[in-house]
Amino acid sequence: MLIRRAFDICVKKQHVFKSVVSSPHSTLSPLNLEGGGGAILKSLSTNVYENLAVEDWIHDNIDLQGKNILFLWRNSSAVVIGRHQNPWQECNLKLMREHGIQLARRRSGGGTVYHDMGNINMTFFTNKKKYDRMKNLNMITKSLNKLRPQMDVRPTERLDLLLNGHFKVSGTAAKLGRTNAYHHCTLLCNSDRALLSSVLKSPCQGLKSNATPSVPSPVKNLLEEDPTLDCGIIMDSIVTEYTKQYGLDHHIILIEPKDEATLPGISKMTQDLQTWEWVFGKTPKFSVSTSFKLGYKLSSAMVTLNIAVKNGTIDSCNIKLPQHWLPSEMCEHLASHLIGNKFCPSETTRLTSALLRTCPQSEELHHKWNILCENVASVM
Numbered sequence: 120m121l122i123r124r125a126f127d128i129c130v131k132k133q134h135v136f137k138s139v140v141s142s143p144h145s146t147l148s149p150l151n152l153e154g155g156g157g158a159i160l161k162s163l164s165t166n167v168y169e170n171l172a173v174e175d176w177i178h179d180n181i182d183l184q185g186k187n188i189l190f191l192w193r194n195s196s197a198v199v200i201g202r203h204q205n206p207w208q209e210c211n212l213k214l215m216r217e218h219g220i221q222l223a224r225r226r227s228g229g230g231t232v233y234h235d236m237g238n239i240n241m242t243f244f245t246n247k248k249k250y251d252r253m254k255n256l257n258m259i260t261k262s263l264n265k266l267r268p269q270m271d272v273r274p275t276e277r278l279d280l281l282l283n284g285h286f287k288v289s290g291t292a293a294k295l296g297r298t299n300a301y302h303h304c305t306l307l308c309n310s311d312r313a314l315l316s317s318v319l320k321s322p323c324q325g326l327k328s329n330a331t332p333s334v335p336s337p338v339k340n341l342l343e344e345d346p347t348l349d350c351g352i353i354m355d356s357i358v359t360e361y362t363k364q365y366g367l368d369h370h371i372i373l374i375e376p377k378d379e380a381t382l383p384g385i386s387k388m389t390q391d392l393q394t395w396e397w398v399f400g401k402t403p404k405f406s407v408s409t410s411f412k413l414g415y416k417l418s419s420a421m422v423t424l425n426i427a428v429k430n431g432t433i434d435s436c437n438i439k440l441p442q443h444w445l446p447s448e449m450c451e452h453l454a455s456h457l458i459g460n461k462f463c464p465s466e467t468t469r470l471t472s473a474l475l476r477t478c479p480q481s482e483e484l485h486h487k488w489n490i491l492c493e494n495v496a497s498v499m
């Protein structure tokens with residue numbers, strides 16, 4: 120609200136106002152919005168949900184008529200999927216859990232990207248009429264060109280930035296609201312490229328869906344091209360270029376996304392972005408049809424699994440195994456209990472552990488059923 124109030128003042132009076140965001144650098148510095156209001160904001164947080172919530176907050180709360188706002192942010196390791204994507208199809212969720220890599224669904228469309236502290240995110244907020252992604256990308260390339268004239272970074276028709284005409288260093292997405300809009304993009308400076316490619320490979324077999332697929336590209340870091348660069352130098356040069364383009368001063372407003380007094384309602388926005396219902400539940404309906412081998416002592420059998428998922432929840436489930444290996448009633452029992460549950464390994468394990476306790480049978484059947492349950496959960 121304070122930022123909004125500040126902008127309102129500036130729109131009315133069109134002059135300098137005191138920045139109100141609580142930060143050591145900005146509390147008392149005046150923010151000059153003469154010559155077409157604008158501002159540069161930088162997040163103090165490296166939490167992907169908090170930073171995405173700042174985007175939501177600005178989009179929903181600030182009248183962007185006549186204003187250009189650049190928001191700069193970086194995250195600790197995270198995978199960010201597009202609004203209409205399927206996380207099971209896009210990434211290796213198990214590997215992410217093992218590495219503590221967060222999964223976030225953003226409100227803009229497009230594909231899946233990997234973030235870490237070696238990746239800079241930029242969000243360009245404008246009024247919908249002023250929304251111009253190529254202009255923003257040209258601004259970035261211009262700033263890089265000034266920094267390192269020999270470095271060849273150019274935008275493509277699909278609004279990626281390519282290094283040496285081949286390696287993607289930036290991906291773009293956008294959200295167009297009723298009157299406000301934003302274009303956001305990444306910039307790979309010094310990310311963990313090995314982790315990037317391993318987490319963006321899904322192990323999921325036999326998945327069918329209409330969700331937006333990502334468009335994988337060879338990627339490279341700017342620092343691999345020029346190790347004398349770093350994220351700070353690159354961000355500074357982007358800030359310089361942006362201030363020049365919009366006639367702003369070099370003042371940066373530091374944003375603390377936890378500061379409910381400055382950004383009223385932000386905590387709820389952050390929470391919403393973290394819910395299972397948003398991250399997984401918004402996945403367009405899909406199905407998984409797969410088969411795999413199960414082994415117990417010397418006997419083995421092929422299991423066929425067909426699962427349909429709606430809103431992230433199992434809508435139908437069919438498990439087929441040879442009768443001699445496991446009685447079909449037991450497969451049906453498991454399948455029917457899975458319906459209505461989240462397509463989620465921890466929830467499935469909780470359910471199957473409870474079922475297992477009520478499943479007397481022989482020790483052998485007990486073991487086989489357990490093996491089946493573990494394998495079904497590992498598909499999720």
Ligand SMILES: Nc1ncnc2c1ncn2[C@@H]1O[C@H](COP(=O)(O)OC(=O)CCCC[C@@H]2CCSS2)[C@@H](O)[C@H]1O
Binds near residue numbers: 290291
């Ligand atoms: N951080 C990053 N930067 C550039 N390219 C990446 C990155 N991570 C992965 N990739 C490559 O892009 C493709 C996906 O390309 P695709 O074109 O499908 O998707 C995108 O580019 C989406 C960009 C979203 C930008 C937002 C800005 C703030 S929040 S996220 C992926 O398979 C990798 O090959």
